[in-house]
Amino acid sequence: MKEDNFEFFWINSDGEKKLATENLVIGNQVYNEKLITKKGTEYRLWDPFRSKLAAAIMNGLEIFPFKNKSSVLYLGVSTGTTVSHISDIVGPSGIIFGVEHASRVARDFLDRVASHRANIIPILQDARKPKEYFSVFGKVDVVYVDIAQPDQTNIAIENCKMYLKKDGYFFLVIKTRSIDVTKSPKRIVEEEIQRMEVYFEILQVIDLHPYDKDHAMVIAKFLK
Numbered sequence: 110m111k112e113d114n115f116e117f118f119w120i121n122s123d124g125e126k127k128l129a130t131e132n133l134v135i136g137n138q139v140y141n142e143k144l145i146t147k148k149g150t151e152y153r154l155w156d157p158f159r160s161k162l163a164a165a166i167m168n169g170l171e172i173f174p175f176k177n178k179s180s181v182l183y184l185g186v187s188t189g190t191t192v193s194h195i196s197d198i199v200g201p202s203g204i205i206f207g208v209e210h211a212s213r214v215a216r217d218f219l220d221r222v223a224s225h226r227a228n229i230i231p232i233l234q235d236a237r238k239p240k241e242y243f244s245v246f247g248k249v250d251v252v253y254v255d256i257a258q259p260d261q262t263n264i265a266i267e268n269c270k271m272y273l274k275k276d277g278y279f280f281l282v283i284k285t286r287s288i289d290v291t292k293s294p295k296r297i298v299e300e301e302i303q304r305m306e307v308y309f310e311i312l313q314v315i316d317l318h319p320y321d322k323d324h325a326m327v328i329a330k331f332l333k
């Protein structure tokens with residue numbers, strides 16, 4: 110079953126409805142996720158314990174701007190778990206610029222994900238230097254940031270100023286513990302939101318518990 114206008118699916122598996130995306134690369138698994146074929150279409154189950162975007166969907170995400178043909182700048186792709194599902198969603202006519210600075214992780218990402226998926230352009234760069242992403246062209250529909258850095262909001266804002274369309278969407282994963290261990294998670298999220306409010310309209314804040322107990326997701330619209 111397809112969720113309203115959202116480009117993900119709920120598939121029956123082991124007697125439960127599970128989140129899934131339609132596999133862009135038939136037979137290809139990224140993190141040992143289950144593949145299920147129904148009526149000739151292959152789906153990949155999307156594990157909310159492994160992907161914070163899936164956790165946000167499970168916890169009531171109201172805006173889902175990742176669509177067929179969307180363009181996305183993704184900071185902190187790591188080994189590519191979440192980005193592989195976004196790749197399924199945006200399809201062959203969409204594009205994802207995937208930034209990662211750790212070369213060992215990036216190699217894994219290239220081998221297991223980017224080399225199989227033509228809609229992903231890997232960028233081995235530091236997200237603090239957005240001017241050095243020479244392969245990004247034009248402005249994107251969505252910027253997704255999951256880099257777990259204390260100054261991630263400032264890094265994200267600089268990236269959005271360069272690459273996000275006006276009225277484009279911004280997803281920020283806040284790792285509440287990495288920013289300041291002495292502050293409560295609620296206060297950390299509030300302070301990050303205050304920093305964002307100059308540039309963004311905040312649309313939703315989602316606690317990712319129980320899938321991920323140390324993170325929250327902020328979804329916002331770019332006003333500049």
Ligand SMILES: C[S@@+](CC[C@H](N)C(=O)[O-])C[C@H]1O[C@@H](n2cnc3c(N)ncnc32)[C@H](O)[C@@H]1O
Pocket residue numbers: 159160161162184185186187188189190191192208209210211214234235236237255256257258
């Ligand atoms: C929590 S992981 C991301 C997980 C991934 N988003 C997923 O859902 O599959 C954070 C990643 O951000 C990367 N990272 C941290 N700081 C960065 C920076 N300044 N530039 C680029 N990547 C960075 C780390 O190397 C790490 O792979």
